[in-house]
Amino acid sequence: MKQIEIYENLNIIFKDILDINEINLTNETTAEDVENWDSLSHINLIVAIEKNFNISFTTREAKSFNNVGEMVELIFTKLN
Amino acid sequence: MLYTEGIFLWLLIPVAIILYGMPSNLKVLWLLIVSYLFYATWSTGYLVLLLAISIVTYIAPLLIFRASSETYKKIFLSLSVFLLLLILCVFKYFNLLEILVENIGFKIELPEILVPIGISYFLFKAISYIVDVYWETIEPEINPFRVFLFLSFFPQILSGPIQRAPDFFSQLRSINFGILIWPQIEIALGYLLLGMFEKLVLADHIDPLVQELDKGGIDNSLMALFANYAYAVQLFTDFAGLTHIAIGLGLLFGITAPPNFARPFGATNMQIFWMRWHMSLTSWLKEYLFMPLMMKLRGLGMIGLWFCILVNMLLIGVWHGSSLTFVMFGLINAVLLIITIATTKIRNKFFKKFNKLNAIGNSIGVILTFNLVVFALTFFRKSSISEALDSINAVLLFNINNNAWKALTYDVWVPGLMASLIGFELGAGFLGLYKFGPWITNSSRSFSFILTYSIGAILVILLASNGTQFIYARF
Numbered sequence: 344m345k346q347i348e349i350y351e352n353l354n355i356i357f358k359d360i361l362d363i364n365e366i367n368l369t370n371e372t373t374a375e376d377v378e379n380w381d382s383l384s385h386i387n388l389i390v391a392i393e394k395n396f397n398i399s400f401t402t403r404e405a406k407s408f409n410n411v412g413e414m415v416e417l418i419f420t421k422l423n
Numbered sequence: 424m425l426y427t428e429g430i431f432l433w434l435l436i437p438v439a440i441i442l443y444g445m446p447s448n449l450k451v452l453w454l455l456i457v458s459y460l461f462y463a464t465w466s467t468g469y470l471v472l473l474l475a476i477s478i479v480t481y482i483a484p485l486l487i488f489r490a491s492s493e494t495y496k497k498i499f500l501s502l503s504v505f506l507l508l509l510i511l512c513v514f515k516y517f518n519l520l521e522i523l524v525e526n527i528g529f530k531i532e533l534p535e536i537l538v539p540i541g542i543s544y545f546l547f548k549a550i551s552y553i554v555d556v557y558w559e560t561i562e563p564e565i566n567p568f569r570v571f572l573f574l575s576f577f578p579q580i581l582s583g584p585i586q587r588a589p590d591f592f593s594q595l596r597s598i599n600f601g602i603l604i605w606p607q608i609e610i611a612l613g614y615l616l617l618g619m620f621e622k623l624v625l626a627d628h629i630d631p632l633v634q635e636l637d638k639g640g641i642d643n644s645l646m647a648l649f650a651n652y653a654y655a656v657q658l659f660t661d662f663a664g665l666t667h668i669a670i671g672l673g674l675l676f677g678i679t680a681p682p683n684f685a686r687p688f689g690a691t692n693m694q695i696f697w698m699r700w701h702m703s704l705t706s707w708l709k710e711y712l713f714m715p716l717m718m719k720l721r722g723l724g725m726i727g728l729w730f731c732i733l734v735n736m737l738l739i740g741v742w743h744g745s746s747l748t749f750v751m752f753g754l755i756n757a758v759l760l761i762i763t764i765a766t767t768k769i770r771n772k773f774f775k776k777f778n779k780l781n782a783i784g785n786s787i788g789v790i791l792t793f794n795l796v797v798f799a800l801t802f803f804r805k806s807s808i809s810e811a812l813d814s815i816n817a818v819l820l821f822n823i824n825n826n827a828w829k830a831l832t833y834d835v836w837v838p839g840l841m842a843s844l845i846g847f848e849l850g851a852g853f854l855g856l857y858k859f860g861p862w863i864t865n866s867s868r869s870f871s872f873i874l875t876y877s878i879g880a881i882l883v884i885l886l887a888s889n890g891t892q893f894i895y896a897r898f
Binding site for chain 2: 362382383386389390400401402403405406407
């Protein structure tokens, strides 16, 4: 899967989990830029991402992302 | 030695002047010596315990960092954190053992042990530092004195705030550390004055009012209710006072501590309240207990979330002590939080649809939240569950014996009421002396600021000798 496809998938997941209408994630997006993205919904996002890509994160990984770019990077390495 | 004692305040001046004047490579050592001397005024025996814990906290992160495999890292992490938690439990909950054994039918005589002052604060700091190194948030600190000072830094050792290692160490490394910077000293003195004002003028004058209202509350339900309201403000002013003194002291020596309160009485629901009350403890628990536990139980959905909230709030409860009332306090807060979080989506939808009702919704939210907090604090305050239930009953019986009001003397209720109102306003609207982080927008309270501080300054001078023990120094 290419990075661009991961972003497309993430946009759908984020809209669904965070209950927002429009979102355009970039590699520099952080939790502060996105409405409703708090620590509770972060866990829900992690669960949804794991299910969608059929991968699994450790606690350390889940709290290590500084932005969406790092998240995509890790998903990409796990998939390939 | 207490922060509000005259001798302590006088000693600050030479300690600060020597710090500003000395070569920068000795500053950490100087503050460490002062911190140990300060701790020794409480107990020399427990200073040895603090030293032992400091050594563990210095070595464990180095072992974790240099371990050759993940398995070894995990072993070092588990062993060190387990050891620290064991020390905490032994000292804080030792007396439970006697009660447990007695319930089984035996009687043993255990020696009375005093809880080392500040132990729950410096042990939490130690654990977070070790876990941070395991999580690779920071690299371990090579200089042992910095680690020792992190745990023993005297402005924070009695009652926090619980600062995190990355924050503390980066400030020690800053070129501005321990240097005379006038604007910073001005802010530091502002915090010291605010803290003294909150403790000596507000909290200590609400206290007698609470006691008198409690007496009258037996015959008069309104008085019983007011006693509970006033106690909430007393607890806030007492602990916020202590925190502000700690922040001010830290700033004098070049360390900015994290805040503990950000307008808790202005919270519109219980979830927001707990993000604004004793924040350095709640954010610690969120980071090192709640989130890791949630990650482990993330497959369980709602049930997992509820369980994590329950564990988290029960721990906040028993962190204050081993009595059943603290368990009940945690339990009530857990239930309230679960209800709040379970209804978030519905509430958001409703207020999105009827956005004109937002203002009314928020007002109802603030009033409801304050009353729920007061309700939960009844268990926090009373020494047994039955006493707490009696106190709640007293409110609900709607007794109206007006003679009870007459027993309230003028010299108790006038200062008490004034202090309660100012304390409430500080808790609902005051945002701090300068920006701390993104959650504090800015302070628009310049009028009340000037008013309360000028009155504060005078009263602090007049009343400084009557300081009593801080409530939170017990925990």
